[in-house]
Amino acid sequence: MTTRTPLAALLALATAVFVTSLTETLPAGVLPAMSADLGVGESAMGQSVTVYAAGTAITAIPLSAATAGWRRKRLLVTAMAGFAAANTVTAMSAHYPLTMVARFVAGVAAGLAWALLAGYARRLVPVAQQGRAVAVVMTGIPVALSLGVPAGTFLGEVLGWRVTFSLMTVLAVVLIGWIAVAVPDLPGRRGQGREPMLGALRVPGVAPVLFVTLVFVLAHTILYTYIATFLDRLGMGGSTDVVLLVFGAASLVSIWFVGARIDRWLRALTLASALLVAVAAGLLAVPVGSSALVYAAAALWGLGWGGAPTLLQTAVADAGGESADAAQAMLVTLWNAAMAGGGVVGGILLDHFGAGALPWSAGVLLVPALVVVGLARAHAFPTRKGYAHDPAGTRAP
Numbered sequence: 001m002t003t004r005t006p007l008a009a010l011l012a013l014a015t016a017v018f019v020t021s022l023t024e025t026l027p028a029g030v031l032p033a034m035s036a037d038l039g040v041g042e043s044a045m046g047q048s049v050t051v052y053a054a055g056t057a058i059t060a061i062p063l064s065a066a067t068a069g070w071r072r073k074r075l076l077v078t079a080m081a082g083f084a085a086a087n088t089v090t091a092m093s094a095h096y097p098l099t100m101v102a103r104f105v106a107g108v109a110a111g112l113a114w115a116l117l118a119g120y121a122r123r124l125v126p127v128a129q130q131g132r133a134v135a136v137v138m139t140g141i142p143v144a145l146s147l148g149v150p151a152g153t154f155l156g157e158v159l160g161w162r163v164t165f166s167l168m169t170v171l172a173v174v175l176i177g178w179i180a181v182a183v184p185d186l187p188g189r190r191g192q193g194r195e196p197m198l199g200a201l202r203v204p205g206v207a208p209v210l211f212v213t214l215v216f217v218l219a220h221t222i223l224y225t226y227i228a229t230f231l232d233r234l235g236m237g238g239s240t241d242v243v244l245l246v247f248g249a250a251s252l253v254s255i256w257f258v259g260a261r262i263d264r265w266l267r268a269l270t271l272a273s274a275l276l277v278a279v280a281a282g283l284l285a286v287p288v289g290s291s292a293l294v295y296a297a298a299a300l301w302g303l304g305w306g307g308a309p310t311l312l313q314t315a316v317a318d319a320g321g322e323s324a325d326a327a328q329a330m331l332v333t334l335w336n337a338a339m340a341g342g343g344v345v346g347g348i349l350l351d352h353f354g355a356g357a358l359p360w361s362a363g364v365l366l367v368p369a370l371v372v373v374g375l376a377r378a379h380a381f382p383t384r385k386g387y388a389h390d391p392a393g394t395r396a397p
Helices: 007-029 031-038 042-066 072-092 096-123 127-138 140-159 161-182 194-202 206-225 227-233 237-285 291-305 308-353 357-375
Strands: none
Touching (some): 007 072, 007 096, 007 161, 031 042, 031 161, 042 308, 072 096, 072 161, 096 127, 096 308, 127 140, 127 237, 140 161, 140 237, 194 206, 194 308, 206 227, 206 237, 206 308, 206 357, 227 237, 237 291, 237 308, 237 357, 308 357
16 A cells, blocks of 8 residues: 655645745845834844844754643644744834844744654654655745745835735744644654753764754855855845845755655765855855856755755754654754854954855865764764664664
């Protein structure tokens, strides 16, 4: 008997990923209008992205532990309701402090959602399809970056940034109905408190995956956050949307390719992912002034980065075994800490060394990531998948 893939449910989860990713990055596209409307500088308004990431990083682990016993559908609906409320307040707020509180709440909702989405997807399908299921769900990230942010920017320019955030509320409400109808409910996992959270770090393979996540996301964010500034330095400031479109299209190709092969080639794909982004950073670091080279670098960057969330979430879930939910929560925390840190570190590099330092820094950070993936072949990034993890930390065929 063949088991049908619950595509409607997985697409609903992918839309949840889309909503969380777009809500985080949307201010970047409407920053001037938001700052003018709320009466603050653009650098201050830019912290609305940082405070969102901080909300996720600070609360993902404790909230995941506190809600471990909740049924999964109830938890996901609660997170989406949080997004709807936070985006509504953001759209209506006339005060900068209130807007920042709303952004922090949105980040908290993101931490709640991200800590359960990959595990939820894996539990909806047979073991042999788990990597592919996570790949489907993670398509929400490149779609948000390549299509959502440009579309939100356009709508913000035509209709105003408040309308854009209001539309995000409408999308979250529609998604709640979709989840209620199409996503099967699953029980939580009892007894996952503070000790299992901390104990997940002792499970073989979890720590290396978390380290690779930290440096990989940090490298990507340093460059992505300031890509418009970097392109402006090259005289391509007017082509930022096209460069990001190339990046996003390549990311979608990467998601498809990774999803079709992750259940057999996790290690090779992770190495290729980090290497492609490192090569892209190297091309951008070369001061030749060629627009063709920039587009080629954007394509390689997208091919490397698009599948990275799927690869890293799958790796930490496989390594975590019975502690997979706790490991996922830690990955979400480090991911968002790296995003917040990337904005800060990139800003410091920009101020002190100029935009040319950004791709060099990203490339250097990816070296230890490649080394760890290369060395951690026993548990974190095994040469061959198809082994079951037992709570004692051993692997048996």
